[in-house]
Amino acid sequence: AQSVTQLDSQVPVFEEAPVELRCNYSSSVSVYLFWYVQYPNQGLQLLLKYLSGSTLVKGINGFEAEFNKSQTSFHLRKPSVHISDTAEYFCAVSPRSNDYKLSFGAGTTVTVRA
Amino acid sequence: DAGVTQSPTHLIKTRGQQVTLRCSPKSGHDTVSWYQQALGQGPQFIFQYYEEEERQRGNFPDRFSGHQFPNYSSELNVNALLLGDSALYLCASSTGDNGGYNEQFFGPGTRLTVL
Numbered sequence: 001a002q003s004v005t006q007l008d009s010q011v012p013v014f015e016e017a018p019v020e021l022r023c024n025y026s027s028s029v030s031v032y033l034f035w036y037v038q039y040p041n042q043g044l045q046l047l048l049k050y051l052s053g054s055t056l057v058k059g060i061n062g063f064e065a066e067f068n069k070s071q072t073s074f075h076l077r078k079p080s081v082h083i084s085d086t087a088e089y090f091c092a093v094s095p096r097s098n099d100y101k102l103s104f105g106a107g108t109t110v111t112v113r114a
Numbered sequence: 115d116a117g118v119t120q121s122p123t124h125l126i127k128t129r130g131q132q133v134t135l136r137c138s139p140k141s142g143h144d145t146v147s148w149y150q151q152a153l154g155q156g157p158q159f160i161f162q163y164y165e166e167e168e169r170q171r172g173n174f175p176d177r178f179s180g181h182q183f184p185n186y187s188s189e190l191n192v193n194a195l196l197l198g199d200s201a202l203y204l205c206a207s208s209t210g211d212n213g214g215y216n217e218q219f220f221g222p223g224t225r226l227t228v229l
Contacts, residue, residue, distance in 0.1 A: 004156075032215055043118075043204055043220040044157070079223055090156050100147065101220060102206075104156030106229050 002006075002027040002093050006105035013081055013112055021076040023091035031093040033039070033074040035065055036051045038088040050074065061085070086112045116141065118207050118221035126193050126227045135190040135224045139207030145169075146188040147218060148180060149204040163188050164210060190221055192226075198229045 006021040025031065032051055036044040048059025055067040065076045074091060091105040119138045123170045127133050136180050145164045149157035159172035163182035186207075192199055202225050206218035 020186045023196060036220075041222075044206075045220070046217065049215075049217075092156075100145075100162050100208075100216075101159035102147075102149075102157070103185075104158070106156050 002031060002095065002103040004091050004093055004103055004105035006089075006091055006108050007076045008108050009106065010109045012109070013110065014067055014114050016080050018077065018079050019081050019085075019110060020089075021089050021110070023076065023105060025072050025074065025091070025093050027072075027093060027095070029095045032090040032096060033065075033067060034094075035059065035063070035074070035076050036090045036092060036104075038090065038107075040087075044090065047076070067073055081110070081112050083112050083114065086110060118205055118219050120203075120205050120221040122150075122224060124225045124227075125194070125228065126214050128229050129195055129197060131195050131228075132191065132193045132227060133195060134190075135203050135205075135226070137188045137190070137205030137207075137221060139186050139188070140150070140219050141222070142209065143172045143207035143219070144186050145189040145208045145216070146182060146186065147206045147208070148188070148190045149206065151204055151223070152198075152199070195228045197228050200226060202226075 003026045005024045014021045034049045035047040050067045058064045089108045092102045147162040148160040151157040161171040165181045177193045179191045185204040204223045205221045208216040209217045
């Protein structure tokens, strides 16, 4: 089984400041790793994913994340946020096997203020 | 190209009733997964349908059932509704099993309120 812990439930940040959202996971098997964003009253949109290769992954809208296998972490960063980045962010994992479900963390609410 | 669509967008039911939610997958996709997202929580996997069969199931009671049609669209049925079933129900579609990673594309969800 897999579990995901997002260490911050809410992150307030000023516009043009950097932001980091922390994610740790637990799994007995190798996993793929994901970050999704959810804007109010909408579904989930994939920001980025780690499948293999370089541990630094770049996604859409200027976001990037780094996979750290020894610390079982996959933290999300953006060097300069915009008001439009205000949303809920979810870290998720799925096993590298015939197990197709995504397991999500509880989410981090990012509120960007001018 | 239409993405994943879900209907209805909102639904209000009372305890004990039954509800059916519908999902049409993205063009070219043959696999549909359903997730429940309670308020303030991350989505929880309910089940996945592939080739009209339930391929995998999460920790949900038998009150939750589903179906996939030959055109790959899917329904989620919930019987004997409880107040705790109030949530956003998300559908996600992907391609079939090719032995590797298959990205799941999410629909906008159906907001179910049980009174």
